Amino acid sequence: MKRAIPVLVLTVAGxxxxxxxxxxxxxxxxxxxxxASTPSASSSSSSSSSSSSSSxxxxxxxxxxxxxAVRVQVSFEGGKITAVKLLQQPNHxxxxxxxxxxxxxxxxxxxxxxxTVSGATLTSDAYRESLQAAIDAKGA
Amino acid sequence: xxxxxHVMGFPVSLRIDDEGDFGAAADAVFxxxxxxxxxxxxxxxxxxxxxxxxxxxxxxDLSADLVEILGICEHYRTATGGAFDVRLPGRGLDPCAVVKxxxxxxxxxxxxxxxxRRFCLNAGGDVVAVGGPWRVGVRHPExxxxxxxxxxxxxxxVATSACYERGDHIIDGRTGRPATGLLSLTVTAASLTEADSxxxxxxxxxxxxxxxxxxxxxxxxxxxxxxxxxxxxPGFPVAAHQEV
Numbered sequence: 001m002k003r004a005i006p007v008l009v010l011t012v013a014g015x016x017x018x019x020x021x022x023x024x025x026x027x028x029x030x031x032x033x034x035x036a037s038t039p040s041a042s043s044s045s046s047s048s049s050s051s052s053s054s055s056x057x058x059x060x061x062x063x064x065x066x067x068x069a070v071r072v073q074v075s076f077e078g079g080k081i082t083a084v085k086l087l088q089q090p091n092h093x094x095x096x097x098x099x100x101x102x103x104x105x106x107x108x109x110x111x112x113x114x115x116t117v118s119g120a121t122l123t124s125d126a127y128r129e130s131l132q133a134a135i136d137a138k139g140a
Numbered sequence: 141x142x143x144x145x146h147v148m149g150f151p152v153s154l155r156i157d158d159e160g161d162f163g164a165a166a167d168a169v170f171x172x173x174x175x176x177x178x179x180x181x182x183x184x185x186x187x188x189x190x191x192x193x194x195x196x197x198x199x200x201d202l203s204a205d206l207v208e209i210l211g212i213c214e215h216y217r218t219a220t221g222g223a224f225d226v227r228l229p230g231r232g233l234d235p236c237a238v239v240k241x242x243x244x245x246x247x248x249x250x251x252x253x254x255x256x257r258r259f260c261l262n263a264g265g266d267v268v269a270v271g272g273p274w275r276v277g278v279r280h281p282e283x284x285x286x287x288x289x290x291x292x293x294x295x296x297x298v299a300t301s302a303c304y305e306r307g308d309h310i311i312d313g314r315t316g317r318p319a320t321g322l323l324s325l326t327v328t329a330a331s332l333t334e335a336d337s338x339x340x341x342x343x344x345x346x347x348x349x350x351x352x353x354x355x356x357x358x359x360x361x362x363x364x365x366x367x368x369x370x371x372x373x374p375g376f377p378v379a380a381h382q383e384v
Contacts, residue, residue, distance in 0.1 A: 103374060109287075110286060110290075111287065116267055127151040
């Protein structure tokens with residue numbers, strides 16, 4: 001019974017980040033030059049029945065998403081996917097991004113009237129000299 | 141009312157703005173923090189954490205609270221690829237980074253349960269603020285008596301990880317060496333359990349920790365990297381008048 005608890009906790013605490021890769025460049029239709037290792041190149045095969053043979057490269061059909069047309073090329077090796085390449089992607093440089101675009105700025109030093117101060121854990125010694133101590137003293 | 145006490149080795153400042161007598165509730169807050177210290181401090185030989193670390197307790201004998209804490213530790217260890225690790229080689233089990241936020245968050249909930257509607261609890265720089273607006277400053281990483289940002293917080297938690305003084309390090313569990321890449325990293329989240337854990341875990345990761353934390357749902361991030369560049373998420377609640 002108790003052993004079930006860690007598993008539950010992990011599940012509940014599971015704030016598993018969803019990483020979605022947003023293609024950095026919004027080009028359309030990259031004519032992917034197949035690497036030398038896979039000369040048995042694409043053709044129009046959407047026949048997904050990947051043979052058990054060594055390597056295959058299969059072009060998917062064009063799929064229209066709400067952001068635009070997407071077409072992928074998948075490389076198989078012995079039944080396993082070894083690479084996925086975007087042959088065509090929407091013009092929008094970012095389709096979805098779980099990681100928001102960060103705003104960059106320079107570091108400022110300021111003093112301002114605040115209610116409290118967040119900082120790395122203050123020791124009791126460091127507290128005496130701190131802004132937070134001044135705030136506490138002012139309000140006491 | 142205001143009160144400051146030193147618990148777990150750091151100062152804890154409590155401010156309650158509601159009318160009425162919250163003396164007993166404030167007592168309960170500090171009592172709960174002291175209790176967490178007794179139970180989970182790796183610096184106390186008789187604590188549950190120390191006994192478990194020495195192998196005197198088996199996993200199946202642990203309290204539900206410690207199981208929860210260790211579950212959170214494990215979650216962040218995995219999520220950071222091992223950068224955040226409470227079991228570093230050559231050291232005993234030290235879940236302090238999670239215990240602190242977890243304990244302060246639970247202590248703050250006692251105030252809400254007692255009917256307080258506007259209060260602010262600051263435990264050594266980690267903040268739970270309820271019933272805002274609250275103006276929360278972020279300590280400048282290099283100038284102790286200055287701020288590098290001011291936040292407007294209504295209800296939520298703010299935690300900052302940094303190394304201001306030499307010798308005070310957060311270790312990157314992947315290398316076993318002090319984390320580099322960041323001077324300071326601040327996270328806001330709904331609970332301090334999450335804000336504090338994420339801030340420490342991201343700091344341990346170094347520069348890549350900024351993107352990692354920024355991608356977590358419900359977290360907003362403000363980071364100062366080693367080149368003194370500021371990076372923040374668009375949703376980070378910078379106070380209105382201020383252009384950071």
